Amino acid sequence: xxxxxxxxxxxxxxxxxLFGEAGRNIIDSDxxxxxxxxxxxxxVSVREGAISSSTLLKxxxxxxxxxxxxxxxxxxxxVIRTVQLLRHLSDAPLHRRVTAAxxxxxxxxRFSQWVGFGSRGVIADNDPIEQEKAMKFNAxxxxxxxxxxxxxxxxxxxxxxxxxxxxxxxxxxHISPYLTEHIKRFGEYSTxxxxxxxxxxxxxxxxxxxxxxxxxxxxxxxxxxx
Numbered sequence: 230x231x232x233x234x235x236x237x238x239x240x241x242x243x244x245x246x247l248f249g250e251a252g253r254n255i256i257d258s259d260x261x262x263x264x265x266x267x268x269x270x271x272x273v274s275v276r277e278g279a280i281s282s283s284t285l286l287k288x289x290x291x292x293x294x295x296x297x298x299x300x301x302x303x304x305x306x307x308v309i310r311t312v313q314l315l316r317h318l319s320d321a322p323l324h325r326r327v328t329a330a331x332x333x334x335x336x337x338x339r340f341s342q343w344v345g346f347g348s349r350g351v352i353a354d355n356d357p358i359e360q361e362k363a364m365k366f367n368a369x370x371x372x373x374x375x376x377x378x379x380x381x382x383x384x385x386x387x388x389x390x391x392x393x394x395x396x397x398x399x400x401x402x403h404i405s406p407y408l409t410e411h412i413k414r415f416g417e418y419s420t421x422x423x424x425x426x427x428x429x430x431x432x433x434x435x436x437x438x439x440x441x442x443x444x445x446x447x448x449x450x451x452x453x454x455x
Contacts, residue, residue: 268302340407379406401436
């Protein structure tokens, strides 16, 4: 990732090498100042719903490199990205949160690809409507399997509690709903179970999760939760 300097005169004692050669990767402050009114007008339009962000992006793509407002937004993006990268490097709790969230997203994507095994997950249709349908159907199926796994995990936890086992919230925090070993993707297709009414979903587990929450807060330097 590229780090950008606020000016040509900006130099840093310990991290200057992150920004590349001196005099390069400089934020164009003059452009931001000259385009400030246009930037604010676009931002307000998006916030008030006068134009969607997707529509805005489509309009800006046409001759975007010659469009001063587009270029100014790109400079803002560089500023925000540089600040976030520096925070990521210097803030250990933030680094852990980002890493954990990234791992979850990657795990979900791998699980979603595993569920959408037909055609190796490739959407061959060029019709945007059919592409959107394929993506939504895959998301629906993926979330259904995740919900099924969560129900199975909760039922096993209840059985262990009834048998006298002590369930540690930290152990539950490491259990992933992206389990695949027990799922038959090709299935056992039958219709005799269609009329069976499932039991009501019970989301409650007799496990004290406040201890885990307190530990997370202490680990991030917020002290003990009230």
